[in-house]
Amino acid sequence: MKVTVFGCGYVGLVTGVCLASLGHEVACVDVDASRVDLINAGQTPIYEPGLEALLRENLAQGRFRATLDARAALRGSRISMIAVGTPDRDGRIDLSFVETVARTIGAHLKGDPAYHTIVVKSTVVPGTTLGLVRATLESASGRVAGEGFGVAMNPEFLREGFAVQDFMEPDRVVLGHLGAQAGEDLEALYAAFHCPRIHVTPTEAEFVKYASNALLATCISFANEIYTLCEGTPGVDGRQVLEILHMDRRLTPQHGGESVRPGILSYLFGGVGYGGSCLPKDLNAITAMARERGLPAPLLEQVVRVNRDRPAAIVQRLATELGGLQGRLVTVLGLAFKPGTDDWRNSPSQPLVEALLAGGARVRAWDPLAEAAAVAAWGGRVALHRDPRSALEGAHAAVLATAWPEIQEWPWEELAAAMASPVILDGRNALKDRGWPSPVRYVPVGRGPALPSRESHVQP
Known part of the structure; x- marks a missing residue:
C-alpha cells in the first residue's frame, strides 16, 4: 500500500x-x-x-x-x-x-x-x-x-x-x-x-490516548505525593513503602508460581516529576478542554499541580541541606526527561534549574546526549558538560535528575573527593544501593529524617 x-x-x-x-x-x-x-x-x-x-x-x-x-x-x-x-x-x-x-x-x-x-x-x-x-x-x-x-x-x-x-x-x-x-x-x-x-469512533480513539497518558501522569504524581509525605515523617523510606505496595497481588500478579511485574509499576515510584513531549502537554490539553466545556476534572488538575510543585520541593530540600543556595555551585546530572533519549522538552530538569538560579545558585549541567540548545535559554548561566569530573569538580552539591545508567558506574569516591562539599541529592534514587564514604551526604528522595536516638529521650 x-x-x-x-x-x-x-x-x-x-x-x-x-x-x-x-x-x-x-x-x-x-x-x-x-x-x-x-x-x-x-x-x-x-x-x-x-x-x-x-x-x-x-x-x-x-x-x-x-x-x-x-x-x-x-x-x-x-x-x-x-x-x-x-x-x-x-x-x-x-x-x-x-x-x-x-x-x-x-x-x-x-x-x-x-x-x-x-x-x-x-x-x-x-x-x-x-x-x-x-x-x-x-x-x-x-x-x-x-x-x-x-x-x-x-x-x-x-x-x-x-x-x-x-x-x-x-x-x-x-x-x-x-x-x-x-x-x-x-x-x-x-x-x-x-x-x-x-x-x-474517532473521538473514542482520541480519548484512549489522553486516558492512557493521564493514567501514567496520575501514577507519577501519586508516588511523588507519597514521597513528599514520607520526607516529612521521621524514620520513613518512601521507596520501601512503594516497593511493598507493589507486592499487592493486584499490582504484581502470580502466574505459574512466579511474580509478573507489570511495566506500569515503573511509574509508581517518586522522583523529580514527569516531563517530556507528551505527558505535560497532554495533561494541560485535557484539563483545558474540561474547563472550556464546563466539565469537572479535579483529579487531573491536582495531578498537574503536584507535578508542577515537585521540582521546587526538591530544590528547597537541597537548600536546607546546604544552609542556603546563594553562591553555591550545584551540578544537575541529566537534562533529558528520561534515559535513552536526547529529548529535554518539558523535562523536570528545567524547573529544577530555574529554581536553583532563582535561589542564587550557580549551575552546571551534565548530560551524555543533550545538545547546547538545552541550556541556551539560560543565556550562558548554565554550562553543559560531557565529562562528569569537570561537571562535579568544586561543586557544593549534585542533583541527580535523570537516571542515566552510566552514572551508577562512575568512580564516585574520586568524584566526591573533588567536590567542595559532597552532597548528593538523588532525585531518582538511582544510587540508593551504593556505599558512601563518611564525608558524603547522600540524600535520596522520599526518605524522612532519621528517628531521634533512644538516648535523646533519657532524662538526666
Whole structure:
C-alpha cells in the first residue's frame, strides 16, 4: 500500500520507517529541507535506538523516502497520515499544523477522484478529528467525509527509547474511523500485526490516548505525593513503602508460581516529576478542554499541580541541606526527561534549574546526549558538560535528575573527593544501593529524617 506521512518529527519518522518495514511504500513529507536531506542521507534528526539502521535499510530497498513535495507524495497514495506537532500554547493545544496539512490533503482530493483515507496520528483533543479535521477536508475538497473519502484517528503509544519496538510489537492497535472503507484500509495497513485491532469512533480513539497518558501522569504524581509525605515523617523510606505496595497481588500478579511485574509499576515510584513531549502537554490539553466545556476534572488538575510543585520541593530540600543556595555551585546530572533519549522538552530538569538560579545558585549541567540548545535559554548561566569530573569538580552539591545508567558506574569516591562539599541529592534514587564514604551526604528522595536516638529521650 502506498502511504503518505506528513511530519518527519518523532512520531512521523518512526511511523513512516516502521510502516515501510512492514512492506508499504512510504513518503514522509516535511517543510524543513535540511531535515529531509538528512533523512534521505540515512541519518535521523532524533535519537532513537534502532531507528537509523531501519531507515537505511528501507531507503536502500526503495520503500521509504522523505520529501518536500506534498503533491508528488500524495499522487497514487491510498492513505495519508497526519503526524505533525501539536505544541502547547499557553496551556492549550495548537492545532494549526494539523489544520494546514488537512487543507493540503483536501486540495489534493479535489482534483483526484480516487478514494483516500486520512488518518490523524497526532495527539489531538477529543472531537478534533470529526470537528476541525473533517470540516477542513470537506471544505478544501468539496467532498463528503465517509463517502468521498475516509477519516480516521489512530493514536500512537510510543515510548521514547523504545519507539521502534513499541511500533513493531504493539499490544493493541486502536482504529477510530468514520465509514467502513476507512476501517478496511486501516486493517490492510496493519495486517501484519497479530495483536487486537480495536474499531471505535474517532473521538473514542482520541480519548484512549489522553486516558492512557493521564493514567501514567496520575501514577507519577501519586508516588511523588507519597514521597513528599514520607520526607516529612521521621524514620520513613518512601521507596520501601512503594516497593511493598507493589507486592499487592493486584499490582504484581502470580502466574505459574512466579511474580509478573507489570511495566506500569515503573511509574509508581517518586522522583523529580514527569516531563517530556507528551505527558505535560497532554495533561494541560485535557484539563483545558474540561474547563472550556464546563466539565469537572479535579483529579487531573491536582495531578498537574503536584507535578508542577515537585521540582521546587526538591530544590528547597537541597537548600536546607546546604544552609542556603546563594553562591553555591550545584551540578544537575541529566537534562533529558528520561534515559535513552536526547529529548529535554518539558523535562523536570528545567524547573529544577530555574529554581536553583532563582535561589542564587550557580549551575552546571551534565548530560551524555543533550545538545547546547538545552541550556541556551539560560543565556550562558548554565554550562553543559560531557565529562562528569569537570561537571562535579568544586561543586557544593549534585542533583541527580535523570537516571542515566552510566552514572551508577562512575568512580564516585574520586568524584566526591573533588567536590567542595559532597552532597548528593538523588532525585531518582538511582544510587540508593551504593556505599558512601563518611564525608558524603547522600540524600535520596522520599526518605524522612532519621528517628531521634533512644538516648535523646533519657532524662538526666
